[in-house]
């Protein structure tokens with residue numbers, strides 16, 4: 001098991017956002033995480049990236065006790081994510097955004113930067129890697145364009161490129177298809193599978209586009225009110241009575 | 253419009269010509285100008301360094317500080333005390349001031365930088381307000397000489413560089429201040445540039461743009477903020493040392509030791525262009541130029557100026573300076589550097605080098 005989430009609970013004042021959530025993800029899988037609005041999917045992401053502290057539960061990632069690791073060490077462990085509502089660096093160019101994503105892959109600190117020992121070399125290396133990633137996501141033409149003001153779909157792809165720059169083993173995607181057209185959604189599905197294979201990733205995918213989740217996931221976890229209501233292969237989850245009830249005959 | 257490839261022959265030519273012009277100007281001023289002008293440049297260098305130090309914290313990292321006048325003062329007092337009471341040679345006081353201000357900066361930064369926005373402004377403002385009080389404190393009088401401050405900071409072992417202008421006598425002191433200020437300015441600029449154009453600089457801007465995302469990318473936000481605050485404090489202290497060496501005096505109500513100093517540094521940084529490496533240079537030169545040209549205005553308070561400013565007992569110079577700065581901010585909200593960039597972009601663009609050899 002790459003990720004092992006046990007009985008995790010998160011509270012915001014009176015709201016219980018996660019309520020004893022338990023699930024595991026196998027290495028190399030694409031795991032879909034679905035659930036109606038407010039189910040707690042983004043909260044789950046924020047717990048794994050150590051932005052929120054759960055008041056109960058355990059998470060282990062590849063044998064490490066994740067909850068004892070500070071937020072800035074998560075990237076080093078090989079965990080990278082995208083944000084549902086975008087959390088880019090608007091004044092930086094696309095290339096620079098991706099270069100920050102590679103922060104955990106560099107080592108130049110204050111002393112080396114001031115004395116310029118190895119800083120140039122590291123810049124060149126990280127620039128090249130970042131440029132290649134922009135190319136993987138068809139963003140290389142915009143490399144020197146500032147991130148601010150570009151279309152939402154473009155920025156969503158930039159978030160993926162930036163996350164990949166950390167050379168992660170585990171990638172969390174929070175609604176990467178939001179705001180995309182139908183054909184773009186299909187294209188994105190192919191991209192996700194392609195990067196999973198190319199970079200040997202395990203993926204946790206939150207998405208409201210059910211057809212996309214069901215098409216590319218190896219395993220699906222369904223949530224409602226902070227709890228897991230179903231788990232299994234896409235077809236198992238799709239026909240689960242609880243899931244159908246939760247979506248009230250929605251897309252599923 | 254000109255399109256120039258980064259690293260091409262033309263690009264290098266432009267760079268070399270620009271650098272040569274700058275070098276000529278830098279040598280022209282101390283050798284050909286009158287003493288007063290040389291002194292104005294020397295004080296501009298001091299202010300530029302202080303604004304640059306603030307720029308690292310506020311312009312690049314997005315953490316406001318109104319307490320930098322205190323670091324300026326720490327530098328000024330360190331130099332004065334070490335030279336007058338302990339007979340240090342002026343050169344070494346730079347190191348001492350930098351180290352002391354770095355430690356103090358980190359100690360203040362550690363608790364303070366957890367606070368954000370307006371509250372951070374308030375807490376650092378308190379630092380600026382408390383500092384002069386601390387200097388006047390009876391129990392510290394043995395060190396700071398209380399309210400009267402330390403004057404007659406004398407040193408006479410000026411190095412003699414014959415090529416760089418006459419250094420003896422009063423003229424010599426101005427020329428010396430000029431070159432010393434320029435030397436420190438160049439060092440501080442190179443330190444800033446090294447930091448900004450590296451992984452560290454990217455993490456500073458990342459913190460400014462989106463702190464949460466920066467942390468997720470692996471940036472140790474607290475550590476980075478505290479260290480850059482410490483480095484910034486020590487750069488600002490170097491400016492304070494220069495000011496003391498230039499004037500030979502440091503007092504608790506000196507212009508740059510009080511809150512007013514912090515505000516002037518802030519003004520220079522914003523007018524020049526926050527978050528740009530050269531912004532503070534332009535801002536500092538413009539500020540000192542405006543300060544000196546407006547200072548003479550209206551002393552006789554006759555004619556139009558007397559009419560316009562007759563209603564106030566404030567010196568018209570301060571008001572004109574303030575108005576001029578407001579006008580600059582209206583026309584160049586991204587600072588003069590932003591304006592300059594827009595103008596050069598009309599004439600030419602530098603196309604970044606094609607990166608990545610693959611494919």
Ligand SMILES: Nc1ncnc2c1ncn2[C@@H]1O[C@H](COP(=O)(O)OP(=O)(O)OP(=O)(O)O)[C@@H](O)[C@H]1O
Nearest residue numbers: 012015017035036037038039040041042043044084
């Ligand atoms: N920082 C916060 N402070 C207070 N309440 C929060 C916070 N973050 C999330 N919540 C609450 O926790 C619950 C779960 O929210 P979360 O964002 O995890 O849902 P989600 O499954 O991602 O929904 P969506 O599909 O709309 O993105 C919601 O009731 C939400 O209002």
Ligand SMILES: [Mg+2]
Nearest residue numbers: 041042043084
């Ligand atoms: Mg969400």
